[in-house]
Amino acid sequence: MAAVTTNLVAEAAARHKTTHTVTAALGRTLTGTLLLAAGVKELDRLTVQIDCNGPIGGITAEANGRGQVRGYVRNPRADAPLNAQGKFDVRAIVGEGTLYVTYESGFEIGLYREPYRGSVPLISGEIAEDFAYYLSKSEQIPSAVMLGVLVRARANGDHFIEAAGGIMIQIMPGADEQTVRALEESVKRTPQTTTLIRRGARPADLLQAALGDLRFELLEEREVEFACTCSHERALALISAMSLAEIRSMLEEDRGAVMTCHFCNTTYRVQERELAEILQRAEKEG
Ligand SMILES: [Zn+2]
Structure with a gap:
């Protein structure tokens, strides 16, 4: 090769x-x-x-x-x-x-x-x-x-x-x-x-x-x-997998989240509104 x-x-x-x-x-x-x-x-x-x-x-x-x-x-x-x-x-x-x-x-x-x-x-x-x-x-x-x-x-x-x-x-x-x-x-x-x-x-x-x-x-x-496999959608999915307390603290204390992919160093900014949606869905699912 x-x-x-x-x-x-x-x-x-x-x-x-x-x-x-x-x-x-x-x-x-x-x-x-x-x-x-x-x-x-x-x-x-x-x-x-x-x-x-x-x-x-x-x-x-x-x-x-x-x-x-x-x-x-x-x-x-x-x-x-x-x-x-x-x-x-x-x-x-x-x-x-x-x-x-x-x-x-x-x-x-x-x-x-x-x-x-x-x-x-x-x-x-x-x-x-x-x-x-x-x-x-x-x-x-x-x-x-x-x-x-x-x-x-x-x-x-x-x-x-x-x-x-x-x-x-x-x-x-x-x-x-x-x-x-x-x-x-x-x-x-x-x-x-x-x-x-x-x-x-x-x-x-x-x-x-x-x-x-x-x-x-x-x-x-x-x-x-x-080539990397990360995306904004994957960043949201990662947050969805976190605990309710963690998501709540990101929303209430940080008013958003910033995530950086190790593999390609791309930074994803997750907005307050997106966090609120994730939290709402997670709370509904209990
Ligand atoms: Zn990446």
């Missing part, structure tokens, strides 16, 4: 007002989650959660089977100086912790199946290696994962996401040794994904670069985007 995620990472960074180091961490996680989701049949929702002790506090990303992803971090303003290689020090803001992966399926056909959950300790904190470790350890799939986000400065000092994307290669059971060795060699020689994307590479070009002389067939192509 390969993806070019420049626009969606830029959207995530703008929505959450992240530091460049957080943009790199969140962008890699969003891209890795999309790639992981792309390899699953009949998936409704894949959630990747990084629970960690570094200043970023935690990262959550959620993708569906249609190329849509959303995500957030606990502390979007976390930062650290560039590392010894002159790159964003993602490891420094992530620290130690655990990577959790949850697959859910069946709800679109009205058949909710028990979610599949797996987790591994973070071995690197640089995200790509952690995804690869998860696949090999928890799902017994030897894999190579490359994830990158390139932030560049404009002449006026502003910054922008010049390239973001990733490649995920999973070795299927029964792959012959010669293929695996050829793959390992070509992956080692592959330039960084962001270098290729800057030069205009599309996902198929990324695969070609990573697979070298190995021949491949494209099974499917789809658009990817940052």
Whole structure:
């Protein structure tokens, strides 16, 4: 699987007002989650959660089977100086912790199946290696994962996401040794994904670069985007599910409610009149 995620990472960074180091961490996680989701049949929702002790506090990303992803971090303003290689020090803001992966399926056909959950300790904190470790350890799939986000400065000092994307290669059971060795060699020689994307590479070009002389067939192509499921109606539904006392206090003390979606940072303002209606309905239902 390969993806070019420049626009969606830029959207995530703008929505959450992240530091460049957080943009790199969140962008890699969003891209890795999309790639992981792309390899699953009949998936409704894949959630990747990084629970960690570094200043970023935690990262959550959620993708569906249609190329849509959303995500957030606990502390979007976390930062650290560039590392010894002159790159964003993602490891420094992530620290130690655990990577959790949850697959859910069946709800679109009205058949909710028990979610599949797996987790591994973070071995690197640089995200790509952690995804690869998860696949090999928890799902017994030897894999190579490359994830990158390139932030560049404009002449006026502003910054922008010049390239973001990733490649995920999973070795299927029964792959012959010669293929695996050829793959390992070509992956080692592959330039960084962001270098290729800057030069205009599309996902198929990324695969070609990573697979070298190995021949491949494209099974499917789809658009990817940052997309959230929140709405004003959902905000009202959340309030309806609260206790009468809570709704009453929002109405009488706050004269309204303000709710912000974690995933996309959109703020919903619920008016006094809407709260009064919700309260009336809730009181009637007892
Ligand atoms: Zn949202």
